[in-house]
Amino acid sequence: AGALAAPQNLSVHSTNLKHLLRWSPVVVPGGTVSYSVEYQGEYESLYASHIWIPSSRCSPAVGPECDVTDDITANVQYNLRVRATLGSQTSAWSTLEHPFHRNSTILTPPGLDVTKDGFHLVIELEDLGPQFEFLVFYWRRESGAKEQVKTVRRGGIPVHLETMEPGAPYCVKAQTFAKAIGRHSAFSQADCVEVQGEALPLAL
């Protein structure tokens, strides 16, 4: 049998600082091919280019995909490479054509759940892990109302924003802040809720 083919079409798909390395599978009829993934950061390529470090999660990997999030831990360029193994046969390494920098990750607007608990305006944001904070903007939808801003350190937990008064809806929108790379996502859709009842009389 000829030499085992090297994996092709390497690419990194990165969203919200989760980085997935993907490649085209090497197909051998009747055989089960596994893969090894290695990386080197800018330090290695500058000071010790012979050094490649096995990926934390994918040495070996069974499918044509590897989560390299735990390997990319600095704001530098990373080289990534993959090779296939079938029994005693090992392919040549295939290296990602362009080095990957986590600054290129796609930041999506956060999932935002806006609810009312009695007269209380309560939100819950998507939990994206410790790498993220959230900027939350909220306002009472009436003329002249001022927009309030609140930083929320973690998602996945209810956050009380305001005690509402009847008579006008309260609206909320949010964006993520990726601390490691200092970038914001776009805003989520604004979501509004309103409490029923008589507007409280102004204190005389």
Add this chain to the structure above:
Amino acid sequence: GQEFRFGPCQVKGVMLRELQEAFWAVKDTVQAQDNITSVRLLQQEVLQNVSDAESCYLIYAMLKFYLNTVFKNYHNRTVEFRIMKSSSSLANNFIVIMSQLQPSQEDEMLSISESAHRRFLLFRGAFRQLDIEAALIKAFGELDILLAWMEKFYQ
């Protein structure tokens, strides 16, 4: 977001927590290899009472030494995967810090930069007193001391 401020030198895009986690993951393994417990490279005279103005010069010299000497040679000596991974994370974040440090070269800063240089020479002198193997292990093992000092400038 958070950043380092070594006096006038500002550094963004480095999560100190990532550095600390990288070192803590291998701290016990690395420090267990250090048999010379009577010697400390990062003595108090090196890191104590460093003024803000001095700090940029000192951190520049320290990180340059760690990148050029400690990690480079330590990389060659370790095949233990966890240490390679931690060493890589630290080294690559040190590169990010170094790339943003621009210590002033102006004349009026000469005495301050010389004071920082004397502190660095104390560290390097102690390093050179040891056999290279022992010195590398000790310097790598003392990264918690360096990171703790750097934390004072993280805000």
